[in-house]
Amino acid sequence: MNEEWRDWTRLNLSRGCNPVELVDILRRNGFGTKVIKAVMKDKFPADYRAPDEIDYPALARCALARDPASVGAEALDDQRLQLFVLKDFLSAAECEGVMALMDSKLRPSTVTTGNLHYGYRTSSTCDLGRMVSPLIRDIDQKIARTLGVNVAWSEEIQGQKYLVGQEFKAHTDYFQPQSAEYEKFAGARGQRSWTFMIYLNTTEAGGATRFTKIERDFLPAQGTAVIWNNLLDDGTPNPMTEHHGMPVEKGYKSIITKWFRDRGEGPLAG
Template sequence: MTKVHESPGEVLQSHPGVQRVPSPRIDMFVAREFISAELCERLIAKIEAEHRPSTVADYNGDDVFRTSSTCDLSRDDPEVAALAARIAEYSGIDPAHAEPLQGQRYEVGQEFKAHTDYFEPRGPEFEKYCAVAGQRTWTFMVYLNSVEAGGATRFKVIDKIIQPEAGKLVCWNNQRPDGTPNPATLHHAMKVRKGFKYVITQWYRERPWG
């Protein structure tokens, strides 16, 4: 059982095979084979069955800033619920703080330009998104396939590129130790050059969701 005083980073590092990205500017971890190839395939099928154009908070006037598709995965789906529970247990984060799981789908040429997952405190939509559950804290992203070409995730500030690999988990804390948003989490879902890219994303908030 997770000790009350353990941070998500400490809990993550207690698991075999979890690697901490060696940067003093970000709490970030990578784990290969977090989920099975079979589960990846079933999740891809769910995303393919029901996806919509992705949206952004605080629209910046760039109509091609985020060109992917998004799938809102149902908590009533047993596999989705089991995955959400697994991520919560793996991280030690209270599952009540989790947003609903989302899937993302990228075709050739699609990307999500450099952005952060936290909501900009001075942004016009900050209150809309954060009034109830507060700011985003941790991001957990699982790649569902190994992209034929392109599709890497680039963290420019810390000079780190994560290559897509089926079942690979990448997670990071969107906040600094003092609780303020960490701009070093800036990342770019780079353009897919060949094939498709599928990921699952789990975000957590400061307070219980909803």
């Protein structure tokens, strides 16, 4: 929580404002309970129960996180974030089929924040989830089933293609709390939780996904999925998930990305 919001909280507590109302306002602006408690200290209402309380620990303990070996995934041995690698998640034929669909409907990629300089993200994007395709439908369901989160708690699948020299500079997938971005993209549908990314081809050189805070690179290998939780188990965004789609040096890189949210229709588990 930045100093402006801390000052706002302290000021309103000193004025005798209802702590429950203050907590509700802070939660609507993307702050997790743990962060709010740290600022409010003994003024945090002990019996507070949000009407739409999200079970973040359950989201962090989805089926994949509880038993990665059951689907052939391997957990990254790092306590700073939840990250899993799942080789051969898609077959070569499935990958080739998705890339053929992508190449017919590519558009320039965009970002959710409007203040980033030209060249920050230079790939092309395909809105795969909007296509009427049995292949995409089946992959969509397979992703949700593997993660163990209801597909209704997710965004549509997107495809991205990077040519030589193209990249997506260091960024996070979650929406920054207390920002216009958060209000616009997370206000109704909720914060981004899990990211499920699949490499559709093996890039000849370059194109690694570099997690900048933990100094780990993942090289594009056809069919491999890299999956991570953008949030901590109290719903607070995890800055350790910052990653950089490194420039392609030779060949190209095509990926699928599917983002999940912290709320949706129906139960959490699909």
